[in-house]
Amino acid sequence: MQWFRNFLPDTNVSLSDRGLAYGDGLFETLSVLHGDLVNLAIHQTRLKRGCNRLNFAVEDHLWQKIWSFVGQKAQEYPDSGLKIILTRGSGGRGYLPPDTSNFEFILGVFEKPNYAALHQVGVSLTTSPIDASINRSLAGLKHLNRLENVMAKSCLPASYYEAVLVDANGFIIECIQSNLFWFYKGRLRTAALMTSGVQGSLRSRILADFDGCIDIGRYALEDLMLADEIFVCNAMSQIMPVVRFDDKTFPIGPMTKQLMEKINPI
Template sequence: MTWFVNYIVDDAISPADRGLAYGDGVFETIHATPVSLLQLDNHLARLYKGLNKLGMSLSPQRKQELEDFLLSDILPLVSVDSVVKIIVTRGEGGRGYLPPEEPSHTVCIGILPCPDYSLQQQQGVSLSISPVTVSSNRFLAGIKHLNRLENVLAKQHLSDSDFEAIMLDDKGDVIECIQSNIFWFKGGKIYTPSLEFSGVEGTYRKQIIEHFDGDVQLGSFKLNDVLSADEVFITNSLMKIVPVINIADTAFVYGSLTKALQHEIQKKEENAIR
């Protein structure tokens, strides 16, 4: 496990860093192979969107510095399937919650072992319903900010027999899973929550919405909408597409639509790497 802090090999930040004190920052986890950082453009776009929303945009020069470092310094270090994690905070400064007028960004980049989700991709997984609800806040919706306590609490409630848990908001709307986005097929169409007020707009979610050769319905949905689906699957940039075969004792098939989508997206990724 190797870490860089502000582009120098290091694994420590100041106790006064606002990312530590307030979760004042954003992060990305990128699947890396020896020849490519998969979906790098989408990850960076979400990173920059999050920084913009938090009022600490990177300058064009800082963006270029980050992108050059990832491709010129980080990618050559990747010898096997890995995870490249990027954390950008506002750095030090300000008084209490009031941030400094100009951020002094802290940029942390790590190369970590990549988990193997091949078994889950092939056999499917079980989900439960988390007792931990997701907060609604349109100012933070969509971005991958550093305030993830709801997910931490939900993970602690997850039983060993379940791979993931569906998280609802206070109105009972389905939002996402603890570390993945949720989709389902119904009548040949794909459905997924809009994430207008809550949740993380996953890069794999974006890829499916943009490239699925069919109808994708985004909106507000209840748990019964998911439980009445024909097929259900979850996604993130590391696990890709993982079929769901059980949700709180309701069984689902790992069906032909999910298998076809897995194959289609995999081909697109292989072509992109070439």
């Protein structure tokens, strides 16, 4: 993985950086396909929304410089993955942030995994013993505080691709590093993310582009077991069909295949 810090090749971060100390920052993971940044506008919107929520007063000239640099690296590494990290930088006293932030922009370039084989055969899910945290203030954001995902990933059995996280009330939120969708009687369903979870870029794309009926709500694991088809998605794996959830098997059905043909890059 190659790293850039504040637009220069660099692997050094200040020990006083608030992103390191408090997770005071945001990140985005983008897929580059033939030099194009996939779903760029969705990533830009989410990152700006996160900055507004965290009171990151990023000026327009810095945004322009960031996206110009990201676009340049996409051309240099035309079939890669890019990870953007934006922290508040150093300063402040304890949790209290400084009056004026000195933002740290970090960009990582990495080789994308090849998911083509898994797209053909599907993957398996289980239920994670780790709960998704409930926090309305941070819900939807891709912030740097990801300890529950780290804990869930560390206890994921090797035979499973992903695990479903529920909140303390037993409602489905998402998977460890993917959003979760399923079809039930022809309707597309996914969890509402008003109190937990990450509003993934591909989740936003699917909700905008799907031309059928969509139900966004609070669902229990029992509802997922009634599904006709299941898939998970994120920016890297795209739409990934699920063929097993614990002991129950599911087909890679026609509606999932149709969405994959429409959204997954060739």
